[in-house]
Amino acid sequence: MSAGLVPVLFVAVALVAVGAFVATWKRDLSSALAGLPLMFGGAGVAFAGAARFSAAGDPKIFGQEVAVLLAVAALALVALGVGIAGRGTSR
Amino acid sequence: MDSLHAIGFYVSAAISVGGGLLVAFLPGRGPRGIALAVSGLGIAGLYASLSADFAGLVALACYAGCALLIAGPRYRVVDTPVGFAWRQAGAVGAAALFAVLAYAAFRGDFVSASYRGGEIGTAAIGRVLFAHDALATEAVGALVLVALVGATAAWRARDRR
Numbered sequence: 001m002s003a004g005l006v007p008v009l010f011v012a013v014a015l016v017a018v019g020a021f022v023a024t025w026k027r028d029l030s031s032a033l034a035g036l037p038l039m040f041g042g043a044g045v046a047f048a049g050a051a052r053f054s055a056a057g058d059p060k061i062f063g064q065e066v067a068v069l070l071a072v073a074a075l076a077l078v079a080l081g082v083g084i085a086g087r088g089t090s091r
Numbered sequence: 092m093d094s095l096h097a098i099g100f101y102v103s104a105a106i107s108v109g110g111g112l113l114v115a116f117l118p119g120r121g122p123r124g125i126a127l128a129v130s131g132l133g134i135a136g137l138y139a140s141l142s143a144d145f146a147g148l149v150a151l152a153c154y155a156g157c158a159l160l161i162a163g164p165r166y167r168v169v170d171t172p173v174g175f176a177w178r179q180a181g182a183v184g185a186a187a188l189f190a191v192l193a194y195a196a197f198r199g200d201f202v203s204a205s206y207r208g209g210e211i212g213t214a215a216i217g218r219v220l221f222a223h224d225a226l227a228t229e230a231v232g233a234l235v236l237v238a239l240v241g242a243t244a245a246w247r248a249r250d251r252r
Contacts, residue, residue, distance in 0.1 A: 003097040003140075010193055011104040011137065017189030018111035024181025025115050030161075034127050037157045038111045041134040041150065045141075052141040065219045067138060067146040069231045071153040076231075076238035078157045083242025 008049030015042030033081040040074035100140035107133025124162025128155055145216055 019038030026032040044067035051063025110130030117123050131154020138147035220228045 002094070003100045006197060007100070007104075008141065010197075011100075011108070013189055013192035014104075014108050015111060015134070016192065017185050018108055018115070020185035020188055021182050022111065022115045024185055031120075031123060034114045034123060034157070034161050037127065037154060038114070038130060041107070041131070041154075044146070044150070045134065045137050048138055048141045048143045048146060052143070061215050061219055064138075064143040064146045065216055065224060067143060068149045068216065068220070069227060071146070071150040073231050073234055075153040075156045076235040078160050079242045080238035082160045082163075083238075083245035 005049055005053040008053070009046060012042045012046035012049065015039070015045060017042075030082060030085045033078050033085075036077055036081070037071075037074040040070045044070040096140045099136060103133045103136030103140055105133070106130070107137060109133075121162050124158040124160075127161055128158035131155065131158065 016039050019035040019040075019042060022035030022038060023032045024035075026035075047063035047066040047070075049063070051061065054063075107130050110126050110128075110133055113126035114123050114130065117126055131151060134154065135147040135151040138144070138150055
């Protein structure tokens with residue numbers, strides 16, 4: 001069993017699509033925020049996969065760097081969204 | 092990628108995508124937060140199977156934070172005025188996005204190469220983050236600062252009411 005760049009990109013695309021689905025399907029805007037980390041995670045997986053299977057000889061860590069930045073940005077945006085949505089009603 | 096990493100990759104992919112679908116369909120903020128945490132666990136596993144261990148650790152922490160925010164007591168519901176038909180159109184658009192991107196990934200002409208990964212490499216990533224791409228790191232740091240200040244201000248404004 002092996003996995004190359006194409007399965008990695010498939011999974012990344014699936015994560016982005018599931019995130020977009022969550023963001024559009026949920027009626028509650030706060031619930032739709034949960035789609036944001038999924039889409040960012042898909043983008044990060046694509047970057048990490050491209051770095052993992054890049055043609056250069058040395059290990060490329062640019063993709064890992066972008067994945068780290070995307071994860072932190074996703075957390076910050078969810079925190080901001082939940083904070084802004086604080087004027088709603090608890091459920 | 093050897094068989095062990097490949098098995099870990101496919102299992103993590105199933106966990107992450109399945110957790111994402113559970114986020115879409117589970118009712119209640121608690122189960123949704125747990126599903127988001129499960130999806131984050133899968134994404135961290137994906138990073139680990141791609142020899143990006145440090146990114147996996149950071150993603151694990153960040154997605155746990157996202158899950159706590161979604162499932163926590165500070166969560167509030169904000170209903171959108173967009174109707175069911177528009178939301179359904181958006182969901183169909185997400186499916187179309189998946190189809191287009193999957194076709195692009197399948198038809199793409201990629202170069203196959205070997206990789207000497209396997210170590211966490213925090214020092215190398217730190218050098219890239221704080222030396223080579225310091226501006227991007229500063230931008231994300233500013234985003235985190237603005238997000239935390241905005242969230243704190245919003246929470247305090249609600250508590251005063």
